[in-house]
Ligand code: KG4
């Protein structure tokens with residue numbers, strides 16, 4: 138069957154057509170990134186984001202169908218992101234998807250963006266075995282999940298303050314390096330000495346396993362200020378390399394510790410930051426030759442995309458009792474819904 142996926146939770150309008158069932162493939166993907174629109178502000182401006190989603194979503198959908206050589210009549214299911222994300226942006230995708238579903242009589246399912254990031258690893262790796270650990274690292278989230286099956290997840294650790302991608306974006310913004318910061322810092326990494334600066338690994342005073350990243354930001358920003366270090370200098374590159382080295386080690390050590398404590402067969406790392414060169418290398422090195430298998434989505438499916446939404450939408454659809462699809466009261470939500478143990482909405 139053909140599934141049309143729609144993603145509009147943040148600063149990327151994305152539409153994809155995937156085929157699932159006998160064949161499992163991404164047929165086409167259309168993405169309109171809003172990065173140039175937000176870059177001058179050093180971060181996403183919600184009002185600009187929702188307006189731009191609204192301007193391009195119908196065009197992107199028409200282009201996707203054209204590229205797939207299909208019409209609306211061929212689409213068997215529409216899957217869209219309900220949340221978490223920017224509420225105005227989510228509502229554009231949601232309203233558009235609902236309207237299309239209603240007008241064409243196509244079943245509709247809403248999926249959670251964070252679980253869609255986990256699902257992105259399954260696009261190229263259908264045989265990922267449970268139980269698994271899923272580390273979702275993005276601009277909005279840094280959460281380590283334990284999953285015994287696809288539709289249930291236990292949160293083992295989440296960030297108490299900023300997400301790791303958000304820290305990278307804020308550091309880059311502070312030094313005028315552009316937006317988004319993750320890819321900019323990724324490029325700097327190889328030019329610096331990652332052992333030059335030491336960072337204290339964050340620990341929760343209440344003994345919780347949660348992550349914290351705001352201390353990294355303070356340390357990276359304060360150091361050049363107090364020592365009058367310029368951004369193009371070797372010392373600055375060493376500082377950025379050392380920060381990335383330390384932050385990735387922190388993510389890896391907590392994931393590795395959980396993988397020793399729990400009976401997991403697989404580890405997934407997904408979300409925009411899983412595109413990071415150092416992160417991919419360090420996780421691969423650690424899990425190579427290990428009983429536990431590591432799965433990283435292909436780079437284009439690490440950052441926000443609609444293929445992961447369509448992929449998870451199908452999984453949800455085949456689990457639903459017949460005709461129990463989303464109705465037109467389906468709503469968006471801005472905040473993550475998971476608590477210590479959660480089921481998909
Ligand atoms: O998953 P995503 O597209 O959106 C959210 O759901 O948040 O992630 C965006 C985040 C941004 O913070 C961006 O700086 C980061 O992913 N990112 C990277 C890289 N590419 C994107 N971080 C580190 N290294 C990269 N190569």
Ligand code: ZN
Pocket residue numbers: 250254275408409440441
């Ligand atoms: Zn995302």
